[in-house]
Amino acid sequence: MISKKHITDRFISYVTIDTESDPASQTTPSTKKQWDLANKLVEELKAIGLSDVTIDENAYIMATLPSNIDQEVPTIGFISHFDTSPDFTGANVKPQIVENYDGKDIILSEAENIVLSPDYFEDLQQYKGQTLITTDGTTLLGADDKAGITEIVTAMEYLIQHPEIKHGKIRIGFTPDEEIGRGAHKFDVPKFGADWAYTMDGSQIGELEYENFNAAGAVVTVKGKIVHPGYAKGKMINSMYIAQDYIDALPKKETPEHTSGREGFYHLHTIKGDVEETKLYYIIRDHDKEKFEERKAFMLQMAQTINSKYNNEPITIDINDQYYNMREKVEPVMHIVDIAEEAMKSLNITPLIKPIRGGTDGSQLSFKGLPCPNIFAGGHNFHGRYEYVPVESMIKAVEVIVRIAELTASKKVK
Template sequence: MEKLLPRFLEYVTTDTQSDPYSKTTPSTEKQWDLAKKLVMELHQIGMQEVSIDENAYIMATLPNNLDKKVPIIGFVSHFDTSPDFSGRNVKPQIFENYDGKDIVLNRLKNIVLSPDYFEDLKAYVGQTLITTDGTTLLGADDKAGIAEIITAMEYLINHPEIKHGKIRIAFTPDEEIGRGAHKFDVEKFGAEWAYTVDGSQVGELEYENFNAAKAKITITGKSVHPGYAKNKMVNAIGIANAFLSHLPPSEVPEHTTGREGFFHVHNIKGEIEKAEIELIIRDHDAVHFEARKDLLNDIKDKLNKKYGEYVNLTIEDQYKNMREKVEPMFHIVEIAEEAMKSLQIEPIIKPIRGGTDGSQLSFMGLPCPNIFAGGHNFHGKYEYVPLESMEKAVKVIVKICELTATQIR
């Protein structure tokens, strides 16, 4: 475990932010910087069949150390960080023996991580917290997962008395922009099932996620001198505002939780002659998900009827709820649950309010629940991770390997 922290710190200080507007894989050249380091490290710790393909997908093997055949399982994490907030020049800070009070991340800019606002902090009094300096994200999503998987594999290599079957691991680019599994070679990976190590707080165990789509509304207008515009001007900004006014105001991320779905407008720009709205659609329920897409089409039709054919809508599905693919193999969830309980970790089984490589992989033939990596407040300057949570994730990975090999399912 002594290498876990320095390993993680090295990863987060390497910028791997992905780019949703890029057409390449990986979407940014800088993701190769960490990918190449990881390949070298996997060789160094003694992993076998280490490979990296032309799209920066990394795979490696820990061979079976039993004299019998047991299920081949895998663990998957991603090395890109979110484009939502800067991942450049990350300067992690370490706060040992956290006292439960405000943490000043950046005194100059008065940026404070406070338990008055982020109540989860109260659970980590006495522990070691790794934070940002208030100017970037941290990158625990999902470099914590990578550090934990590699540390777990190294532990198993150094403790051959722990019996396990063949273990496959994989690290992917571009998960944060929804493409992490797009070029994942499931057949080459060769596992019967896998676990993404990409969750948040200790104990999280997830096997259902949002159905997801993205939408773009493009509105064309006509610019006329405002003094002589009556019955002539078509203001695209005004129509965009009208479109937004038809969305249910309570069905947004800041007012929903659990299995409640939402619309999330994340980008809007406009001039009189052209306005664009970009939003995402999320819902765990497939029927409700389709209804949300229908609502956008209904709004478009209503506005086109009122103003003329100025509104164009495109909707693109991104991923589906993996529950339907995992439930038929529910023992894979039960193994993870038992692993946590054996380590005195209370499993928190709940739906993911987001996406994961595991969703797409499940529909590609690799059932893939998600387990915790330990971080909090992803994608922003208040991101942090307790070192003790990362250590627990390592132990859970090791225990899953052990239980899979020793139990007949």
């Protein structure tokens, strides 16, 4: 039985270390502070008894739990990331523990009147009576994905302490910079040496995912011309107005706040501008590859349409693909999803198999030759002040990892 205090203490020891990544940085990891947790994890993995514990010059961590059976079985892996999102501050995280949650509002910050309410976040109701870890309302929590790291470390520790549970060779990996789309960029798949792996990076208990968005980033640059406003007639070209025309040209209902399931979107997440130049930063998402390509083409087409109204063609667009839907790489080896599903059912967890409205390290790793479905880590409301994680969900995730290891060793799979 996993101790609630033990797993809580481990999780809090991770989230109180600031590991926010930085998309503007060109280094790996993108922030020096990610090394603080990375180095701590290396020492902890050695302390619990794992072998082949390594950390490379880019802070990628790998370690091995050797097989304890005679027959040859597949080597499996479990992977999580230790950076947190730059969408909201991860500095000075002060977790709050809510024991025996009563199903009512949780005051995160009385001084600032910040409330985590089931009236708005309905998922809270399913955790009534459980122990929740929340923020204090001023930072994110970091359950994405320090809950996953907590679960993997705790599962490996549990397997070491319980040699009667038979398993094959298990590899674990922890990565930097997943939140800025680079978590798998420098992941050495041959060195990892697993036949397949699972990222522990999903949300609510039961999630099991092997589909994700196809993703691209787009920078729309609009050039204008600054002239003294008192003498600007016929001369000034205000880039911000042209940028607004471009924004209005994209479908209003095909945005994150109006889509769900497998529906794709255009998301304008940042604007930087003045009269002389405006930049629009978009992400483009769609589960369907053909529709994904159509979205990119449509953005280029709208730029041409607006440019045709001006002599100087003020709009240019730079579009770069970020990752692709891992479904095409996982479906040929669906037994790896089946094992995870069987593990959950054997623990009385209802599998929630659905597409990810986002991406994980697993999507890029799958295209690098390591098929890698995603399993729940337990947290909710990632990347913001309302983030929380039920301790019981983390414990269940540990049990799923252990059960997957056990099932893989008992089946004749390749």
